[in-house]
Amino acid sequence: MPRRPNSPSVRPEKRQPDGLAISLKQLAAHLELSTTTLSLVLNNAPSAKSIPKETKDRIFTAAKELNYRPNYLARSLRVQRTNTIGVIVPELSDGYSAMVLNGVESALSGDGFFYLTASHLHRDDLLETLPRVLVERQVEGIIAVDTPIRFVPNLPVVNVSGHEEIDGVTNVVLNHQHAAELGIGHLFNLGHRKIAVLKGQAFSSDTDIRWDTINEAARRRNVGIDPRLCSQLEGDSPSPEVGYLATKKLLATGVKFTVLFAFNDISAIGAIRALEETGLRVPVDVSVLGFDDVYAAAFYNPALTTIRQPLFEMGKIAAKTLLSKLSETVETDPPATINVEPTLIVRQSTSRVLD
């Protein structure tokens, strides 16, 4: 995206001060007109067509001069629309949520919508209460990101990476069959047969389906995955450490493997650390396959081969879907599930098996 450079320093006098808030009533008094007239003109309602241009201009200039800004609360209360949605994420710092959020925002900002963010931190109580609190705050809909649905509000809901089928909830999910095919296919073609897997944490929505589809794709090629070669991530830290620990556990079993299929890039990075500490070089001795394609993946050392998940787009799609649910002009319900496609990004962390 091309950008013009900003002026590096802003002169203080360029900063605009703000007058005190003025209400429509005050503005009307100042103009000796009724609030009705002002409201009609300022929102250019159809019935304002009988108001002469001269009066309209008076209103507009006075509004600008006195810095009139409608009170969103009052307006929202009256028109029963807040142009606000709620977004529930596990935690903000994990990269995953931030990416999705970024997509959500990009779709929302054009339409004058804002969003309230809330993190549930995998806590049961928050999973119950957060949707209620958001409803209380009159959000028009909710986007949940990698979050189990405990409470279905009477509002449109879109769940990113949700896999439960719930009435009124649209799931935006990766095509996991395809993702597993890409990953296992790539490893198989490189000659790998002893595949270890880092399975996701129990609380992660994708854990089960990821594991199931990987297993299936492997079985389809007559390469069963040795149960001893599956290690589950534990703990909700967003750092690579969880992958490091899970890999250590894997190595401790002594069962040999030629490749490690990680649950995500972050855990793949931790895994590589664990492998190299044991004297295993990546990808010479062991290949490592990531998932997600976060920014760091391309620049890691070695650059990660990974299954790209279009998180930004998923957020964008989620927001657009929610908006279309909210606009009463759209009649057709969105499908219960919207699939997005993964991409295999081959870099340096996987290579052909030697023996």
Next chain:
Amino acid sequence: MPRRPNSPSVRPEKRQPDGLAISLKQLAAHLELSTTTLSLVLNNAPSAKSIPKETKDRIFTAAKELNYRPNYLARSLRVQRTNTIGVIVPELSDGYSAMVLNGVESALSGDGFFYLTASHLHRDDLLETLPRVLVERQVEGIIAVDTPIRFVPNLPVVNVSGHEEIDGVTNVVLNHQHAAELGIGHLFNLGHRKIAVLKGQAFSSDTDIRWDTINEAARRRNVGIDPRLCSQLEGDSPSPEVGYLATKKLLATGVKFTVLFAFNDISAIGAIRALEETGLRVPVDVSVLGFDDVYAAAFYNPALTTIRQPLFEMGKIAAKTLLSKLSETVETDPPATINVEPTLIVRQSTSRVLD
């Protein structure tokens, strides 16, 4: 933080459905009482002490049964408080903002506050309009993160990593003198004298002060920084690529250096890629020093030596400061600037100079 594991699957019948919203008026009609009484009881106002317990219980149970939730808009409009603040960030996906945001949220959530997020994407028009729009939405205060202030609303403002002194704006900033001392001191002690620097993008608040303090700390040790060994980051991508490109430019000049002090960890990662592509090993041939200590830093290969900036805490402090500005019980104004201290984290990307 200890956590009990979640049940991995939730039985559908455990999901709570939501009844339609009911208003206070409806609830009052149902109980054959006035809305006044209900409001007094539900908010247990002092004047509700004359209401007998029996009536109170009737009200509470009916509210629970009919699932009454007060409309936050209406309440906010009446009491003139929204318990909502606005947060303006450059972009969500860069890790930096997400970390700060996480801290903000942690301080806010206990106090029943929520926040609206807006990204300015370094665009001049958004820098002007976003604060206004947030004011329109009746936020009670604004936290700006690494964001120049173009428009000072008539509200408490806290600027994380802001360096302009503006009336009514509190800056939460790193002690950059100390940070530069830690960094340059570390490099100096390792014998480095030819120091290259990756300077931040023009739009980043910390760029100038970081550069100035580093220069000063170097000069204090009689090691001037060769102007040809300073390369500025360009472009607003949050990926390591900007560091990669800036380092390539540095290498193209042919001027030798023994260490590279990067603007942040992300650009340090890009720098290492560029160095290794040229056949320079880190830290054997060139040391690299990062800044921030993001999650990836500890697990990068080589693990990054870096100056840790407590971003989570800075967000938390910013939010707490804003809240104290908002509570009229606190009389004393917070200081114009709040300093936080950096820490030097020594890992594998720096080593003693050989010659």
Next chain:
DNA sequence: TCGTTTTAGTAAATCGTTTTAGTAGCTATG
């Protein structure tokens, strides 16, 4: 000239709360 339409507005209701300023009826007290 009379009726209709258009022009240029306004009064009042409304959204869903909170809060101020009461009001009846009962009880205690000197």
Next chain:
DNA sequence: CATAGCTACTAAAACGATTTACTAAAACGA
């Protein structure tokens, strides 16, 4: 036995917009 004080409530105003249902005057048409 008057009155002060308490008990158990309520009517109505307010927050700041939007919207419905008007009106009075002017212009138009036949």
